[in-house]
Amino acid sequence: MADIFAKQVSPVIRVITGAGPRPLYQAVEARDGEASLDGVRVVMAACNDYLGLAGDPRVAAAASQAIARYGASCSGSRLIGGTLPLHEELEARLATFLGCEAALVTTTGFQANLALTPLFGRGDIVFSDMSNHASLVDAIRAGWADRRPYRHSDMEHLEHKLAAADPDAAKAIVTDGLFSVEGDLCRLPELAELARRFEARLVVDGAHDIGLLGAGGRGVAEHFSLPNAVDLYTGTFSKCFGSVGGVIAGPAAVIQFLRYTARSAIFSASLPPASVAAAIAALDIIVSEPERRTRVFELSRRVHCGLRTLGFDIGGSFSPIVPVHIGGNDLCGRMWQEVLQEGVFTSMFGAPAVPEGQALIRLSLQATHTDEHITHILDAFAAAGRRLGLIPAAAPLASPRPPADTDEVVAASAR
Ligand code: PMP
Numbered sequence: 001m002a003d004i005f006a007k008q009v010s011p012v013i014r015v016i017t018g019a020g021p022r023p024l025y026q027a028v029e030a031r032d033g034e035a036s037l038d039g040v041r042v043v044m045a046a047c048n049d050y051l052g053l054a055g056d057p058r059v060a061a062a063a064s065q066a067i068a069r070y071g072a073s074c075s076g077s078r079l080i081g082g083t084l085p086l087h088e089e090l091e092a093r094l095a096t097f098l099g100c101e102a103a104l105v106t107t108t109g110f111q112a113n114l115a116l117t118p119l120f121g122r123g124d125i126v127f128s129d130m131s132n133h134a135s136l137v138d139a140i141r142a143g144w145a146d147r148r149p150y151r152h153s154d155m156e157h158l159e160h161k162l163a164a165a166d167p168d169a170a171k172a173i174v175t176d177g178l179f180s181v182e183g184d185l186c187r188l189p190e191l192a193e194l195a196r197r198f199e200a201r202l203v204v205d206g207a208h209d210i211g212l213l214g215a216g217g218r219g220v221a222e223h224f225s226l227p228n229a230v231d232l233y234t235g236t237f238s239k240c241f242g243s244v245g246g247v248i249a250g251p252a253a254v255i256q257f258l259r260y261t262a263r264s265a266i267f268s269a270s271l272p273p274a275s276v277a278a279a280i281a282a283l284d285i286i287v288s289e290p291e292r293r294t295r296v297f298e299l300s301r302r303v304h305c306g307l308r309t310l311g312f313d314i315g316g317s318f319s320p321i322v323p324v325h326i327g328g329n330d331l332c333g334r335m336w337q338e339v340l341q342e343g344v345f346t347s348m349f350g351a352p353a354v355p356e357g358q359a360l361i362r363l364s365l366q367a368t369h370t371d372e373h374i375t376h377i378l379d380a381f382a383a384a385g386r387r388l389g390l391i392p393a394a395a396p397l398a399s400p401r402p403p404a405d406t407d408e409v410v411a412a413s414a415r
Pocket of ligand 1: 109110111135176180208236237245
């Protein structure tokens, strides 16, 4: 008789999770751009704390004070007993920050995206970028709407699909703002124009760009100076906010509808007080310390130029998320190990998470990385890449001047 437990992870995972340090589920103690791995100090380049706020004393103090006052958990969902005035304060602050009428705070960013499901009803059509985060994919799958995926950032493909759709159906275009693996931006101006022309709502997952992009950290819409382009945002506190938690922000009537229909918000315990307080403290810093954004983009430009000069393919990244394309899973696993041996902890994405033969190592940079950390990262990739024959043995030493500002790179990356 078949056993429902007789399932195994893919052979790739079994190889990667063998003995010794590994890219998946490896315990590391990380803080401020460094980590300790089995007692050895390494540069931490696998953490999405882009602004370096997770270890900020003000954020940590806010979390401790909230625990002292409210305890460790609300032990109830937002709907029933699990809403503190602190949750309402954070919602009001985020709505104002994002220029929206209202916001709903959820326990994770994943749950914020899942909370979109009630919007995707029978007869509706959802157009979704094929590189969208898994939680957006799941939110759409869980709904009744007709799903129309379009090739990553391919606006002609999207337009074709929109034009072929029933003009009377209610429609949404759903996209990540800053894509989490490739580190490239959605094409907001074109998306907004298509949404307007085909009367679709534009939903943007700002998990990686809220806090990071735009002069005030308000994300892709501010970056492109299109404050009214996005109809509904989702976001997370696990990247720029140095905490954990999620948010949906948009028109008051939509947020009100989701408060009472979104299963991921209704049937799950609310965000713990410490995480709410940490997110509020982080929001203050996001607003008052724009230099953190400047710093992480300076470091990113150095890494982009350095890696490209060495001969690595980093795709269209213009951000602190830097994919280094390697190829096969095995080769990528070896490169990951070699880079670690050089003292840098990175993330690895192999098939089936990415298409076969397109495995990559992802670097995530933080404002709290020092210039020395960046030199260390570039030296590690140079040494490891040369050992494996991935880059020329004598790559040029002097890196070209980084572009003067990110807009040049954005233009280049908006292929
Ligand atoms: N959206 C995107 C684009 C993400 O990258 C992530 C997390 N990696 C999420 C949503 C989920 O966020 P959280 O970690 O808060 O669940």
